[in-house]
Amino acid sequence: GAVVSQHPSRVICKSGTSVKIECRSLDFQATTMFWYRQFPKQSLMLMATSNEGSKATYEQGVEKDKFLINHASLTLSTLTVTSAHPEDSSFYICSASPLRVLNWEDYGYTFGSGTRLTVV
Amino acid sequence: QKEVEQNSGPLSVPEGAIASLNCTYSDRGSQSFFWYRQYSGKSPELIMSIYSNGDKEDGRFTAQLNKASQYVSLLIRDSQPSDSATYLCAVTPTNAGGTSYGKLTFGQGTILTVHP
Numbered sequence: 001g002a003v004v005s006q007h008p009s010r011v012i013c014k015s016g017t018s019v020k021i022e023c024r025s026l027d028f029q030a031t032t033m034f035w036y037r038q039f040p041k042q043s044l045m046l047m048a049t050s051n052e053g054s055k056a057t058y059e060q061g062v063e064k065d066k067f068l069i070n071h072a073s074l075t076l077s078t079l080t081v082t083s084a085h086p087e088d089s090s091f092y093i094c095s096a097s098p099l100r101v102l103n104w105e106d107y108g109y110t111f112g113s114g115t116r117l118t119v120v
Numbered sequence: 121q122k123e124v125e126q127n128s129g130p131l132s133v134p135e136g137a138i139a140s141l142n143c144t145y146s147d148r149g150s151q152s153f154f155w156y157r158q159y160s161g162k163s164p165e166l167i168m169s170i171y172s173n174g175d176k177e178d179g180r181f182t183a184q185l186n187k188a189s190q191y192v193s194l195l196i197r198d199s200q201p202s203d204s205a206t207y208l209c210a211v212t213p214t215n216a217g218g219t220s221y222g223k224l225t226f227g228q229g230t231i232l233t234v235h236p
Contacts, residue, residue, distance in 0.1 A: 006163075034223060043208060043226045044164070093163050095224070109154070109210075109224060114163040 003027050004096050006112025013084055013119055021079045021115045023094035029074035030096035035067075038091040038114075047092075050077040084119040091116055123147060126209050126227035135236050139196040143209030143227050146190070152212040153185055154224070155194045157205045164208055168194065199234040206231050 003026040013019050023033055031052045036044040048069055049057040056069035066088075068080040077096075081088055093114040127142045141155070152171055156164035168183040170176045170192065176183045182195040192211075196203055209227040 043228045044224075046223060046225070049223060091163075110166065111163040116161075 002096075002110045004094065004110050004112040006094055006115055008115060009113055010116045011118070013117070015085055015119055016083055018080055018082045019084055019117060021081075021092055021094075021117075023077045023079070023096065023112050025075045025096045028096075030077075031074065032097040033071060033077040034095045034097070034109075035069065035077075035079050036093045036095070036111075038093060044093060047079075050079075052077075081117065084117070086119045089117055089119045123225050124209055124211050124227040126207075126230045128228075128230070130231035130233060132233045132235060133199050135199060135201060135234055137199050137234075139199045139203065139232055139234070141194040141196075141207050141209070141230050141232070143192045143194075144190055145192070145209075145211045145225075147211065147213050147225075148187075148190060150190075150211045150213060153183070153192045154210040154212075155181075155183060155192075156208040156210060157203075158208055158229070159205050167207075196232075199232075201234050201236055204233050 005024045005026050007022045011019055033050040035047045037047050038044045046059050047062045047067060048059060050069045050071040052071045052074050058064045066082055068082060071077040091114050094112045095109050124145050131139060133139045155168045157167050158164045168178060168181055170183040170185045173185050173187050180197045184193045206229040208229045210224040212224060
């Protein structure tokens, strides 16, 4: 259980274009999804919390107009990197929190497989 | 002070030895603690979660939590070359309601190398 699918796994785009990344919960409903970014040789940093049916909450220093998040259903959240630049090149990873968890001690937050974005 | 700190590493141990990974956290109200393993180019994979003081064992892995000292550790017994990876300690903060949820704060990671 608790499988999170992320697509695409790898994308190369030209500077100035936009890229959309999808995060899906396959076997559970997720009211909340989380988007992280990981630069080379660094740890994961939370970018934003995506809430189904409402606006995302962005962490300090993350531009909400550049990183557009849409959580239109209980199984899908998308992150769109708008007007991408080389400094946006990174590993983007999502995770999801179930709508209901019977026993939180049995639940470990599952991550998608990640998207390697390269902006050239 | 960083919110979650791990021993800096890299850590190198011989095959069959015990690898010890340490993590301290600053939010005294934190309730949920996780160890993830991350291979190069891959997303993190959950190894252990621990919520109560004491030890929790799962196969070759043992997580230890001491909330009074704000310390969590991971022991890997009988280390194998396949255990070579970056190990990430993650903590969920308490929110206004006093409960934790899926927002994770990660340590900087410890690179473990198990040599044959």
